[in-house]
Amino acid sequence: MELRPDQLAAQAAGQPLRPVYLVAGSETLLVLEAADAIRARARSEGIEREVFDADGREPDWDALSASFNAPSLFSSRRLIELRLPSGKPGKAGAEVIGEFCADPPGDVTLLIVAGDWSKAHHGKWVDAVSRVGVVSVAWPVKPHELPGWIDRRLRERGLRAAPDAVQGLAERVEGNLLAAAQEIDKLALLAPEGILDLERMQSLVADAARYDVFRLLESALSGQPAQVRRMLAGLRAEGEQVAGLMPMVIRELLRAATLARAQARGANLAAEMKSQGLWESRQAPFKRALQRHATPLRWNRFAAYASRIDRAAKGRGAGEPWQLLERLLLAIAEQAPATRLLAGAGR
Structure with missing residues (x-):
């Protein structure tokens, strides 16, 4: 059976637990809420919960298999939660899951939570889960x-x-x-x-600093220097601190550098933007910025300058943070300031 995460949450609230559940996807909130619905139902029935984490080193699948048939110390029933961040159990893990689904123990419910998912993850073990339990994938909301x-x-x-x-x-x-x-x-x-x-x-709804910084960066990428100056002045007047703005600034510059590298090697830019989590409504500013500054090297230099600003904002480097930030954003917005900025930075 396949259900949307909201359908799964509703089913868990009103029906007995199935033998096995697979909750997967990159939409963390939806995965968390669906899995929480299963956990909550288990708690309400006094079911003991065990966690098997398959992250990092090669998991001990034999131990998981053995635990399916091991007696519980505190409860007549158990919820065994398998955390599978990659969504790929490998051959050994897939066999363990498949064997469980072929003959589920009456006192065990298996909850598999995967943080990554695509159609390429589908396999025989997923079909096995679907036959006796529920598969719920939280696809990205478009x-x-x-x-x-x-x-x-x-x-x-x-x-x-x-x-x-x-x-x-x-x-x-x-x-x-x-x-x-x-x-x-x-x-x-x-x-x-x-x-x-x-x-x-x-x-x-609050006007959070994150929202304001997002619009500020969008203006710089879109080539709107006057808007950049106005928004910077507004943020400064409202008492924002440069140190609090820099994480998002640096993140977006590194994202632009990645896109510039993809563009330089002739990759599909639209596909690369999608893989970077950029919605269509956010792609246009990056496209305009990449036309002004096409080389990955230039974006790397912008990111290095942003790191300098971050150090200054934290009292670990020279320069007035607001002035440095304005120079950087105006350089992103226009060619001439970019040439002066990078020349002055000795690069």
């Missing part, structure tokens, strides 16, 4: 699906919102389901009865 996901979650929390309010929240969280879930939980506490309109939604 941009056009996010408003619907937000609307459903709002309704689950007893809230209703106008379509433009839902769209506004979707644009704000930029595909981050955890951020969306946190905002919705907050709305459930703060929102009055009735339908949330866009204005009310905006007044209740």
